[in-house]
Amino acid sequence: MLRTDPEGHGPVRYGPSALPDDGLPVLPELSAALARATARSGERPIGGDTALLDAACGYWLRRGLPTRPRQVAAAPGAPSLLLALTAALGGDVLVPRPCSAWWAPYARLLGRPVFPVATPAECGGVPDPYALLETVRRVRAEGGDPRLLVLSVADDPTATVAPPEVLHEAVEAAAGEGLHLVSDETWRDTVHDPHGTVLLSPAEMLPERVTVVTDLAGAFLPAGWPAALVRFPAGVTGDALHARVLDVLTALDARIADPVAAAAAYALDEPDAVTERLTASVRLHARVAHAVHTTLAAAGVLVRPPQAGRHLYADLGPLRSGLAGRGVRDAQDLEDFLTARLEQPAPGGHRFGDDLGALRVRLSTAEFLGRTDEEREECLLSPTPLELPHVQRALLSLKSVFDALRDDAQRWESPR
Structure with missing residues (x-):
């Protein structure tokens, strides 16, 4: 069939597949939080307002990642954040194969090459460290400039969770090659057996080189209420990246709708x-x-x-x-x-x-x-x-x- 030729489908190839929805009616308390904000007429600032950023800091603190508001930004969905991060970091992008359907198209829209890396037998979402080193070597030998590795500990599409030892080897290999890591943690709060599965964030292993992204459609909000968060590393490098990402979000006018931001802040406070x-x-x-x-x-x-x-x-x-x-x-x-x-x-x-x-x-x-x-x-x-x-x-x-x-x-x- 002729349509199997990927080059016939445009620069984003087949287009991203939607995040798997939970299929459940919206939580009434969440609907009420959204409804209470519908009468507000003011614009939310680019990157999120104080209430949302404070709620995000509390969310990450409860997961072992102390965070200050100046390390956080919010946007209407994780794709806009990854687009902004890719634009801000520059260079070529590496992703595990397979990977979330929305990762690669945004790099291609910016004209950035995307290089897939094989995953280990144990799990998806993270690259095999030896395959990663070989891919980086090959890309550089061909004149490329790999700078960014996107990975996911709790993975879409494979539904696996990377064991800590596998993740540690991949993170060490990436750090040795000077790559910046974006950890997509959209699914970290949906682990089926939280008491029997150890989930670590790469930001716990390499805090100075890992930016965390989470789309709230994974665990907290309906897919039709787009909202996502990004947590930057602390320090000078993270501050500079934060500023560049906000510049891109400003150019895109990528702000969360006021009612959705209110619902997101409510959800991130994690009431009963x-x-x-x-x-x-x-x-x-x-x-x-x-x-x-x-x-x-x-x-x-x-x-x-x-x-x-x-x-x-x-x-x-x-x-x-x-x-x-x-x-x-x-x-x-x-x-x-x-x-x-x-x-x-x-x-x-x-x-x-x-x-x-x-x-x-x-x-x-x-x-x-x-x-x-x-x-x-x-x-x-x-x-x-x-x-x-x-x-x-x-x-x-x-x-x-x-x-x-x-x-x-x-x-x-x-x-x-």
Whole structure:
């Protein structure tokens, strides 16, 4: 199919895929916080007002990262922050393969080369240190200027959490090459087993060279209320980067809408209503993710056990022979096929920087919670959400599709 040629899709290639939504009705207390601010007519300053920045500092302090307001800025979504950071830092950009769908397009819009780096076997989101060193060496040998590495400890799309030792090796390799790190921590508050999973921020390991970005759509706000934060390193380097980023945000007029900023400040203070909803939401999505993982693995699909977020990343390579019989030969074909069969979005791996020829997709757990707010609210409140009829139907539909693909692949296998 001619559309599989990536060069035919413009400088941003296939375009970013949306963050996986939680699929749940908006928390009433959050709606009330937003509504209280709708009557305000003044403009919020670029980078966020005092209430929002103070709330952000408290949020990071509770996670072991002492932060002052002058180290923080806010913007309407993480993409505008990454665009500003890339413009401010200059040079070439390195990303793990696969990576969040929104990372690379913003570098390409600035005309910055983006170089993918293989990830270790244990997880996605961070580069293999040896592959990183080799990529940096090659890029420099070809006249490039690598300056920025973007990584994610709790990862989209792979839903894995990088073990501390793996992260430490990657951070050490990046530091040795003089790279600045941007740590996307959008999903850090959605770890499925917070007591059994150790999550460290690179900013704890290399505070002077790590800038942290978090999109509040990951854990705290609906995706339609765009708000994100950036935490700069302390000191002269961080202050200079902060100033340059604010210059870019000012040029873009990238300010958060006043009601959204008020809701974000409320959420970041983490009152009981917010933390209880987040805990319940994470628990629900973890249960669904485990059930989906079990179904996919039983069908012969390669998929790491999900550890964070509201998604899974599935490799249907073992089913390639059966898929070929259905006209599926690359990730775009697979996206089209599964979106139609599952009646839910199934973005292909090519949207996350993976090879177009690899048969990989990201699946969202929100799609299994029901079609209406009432069904999804029922999932949130139920002690046994997987036993609800509408959830069972969705999981059985998934099983039917993937069992059929497994059977097709087995029929096409060569006799032994």
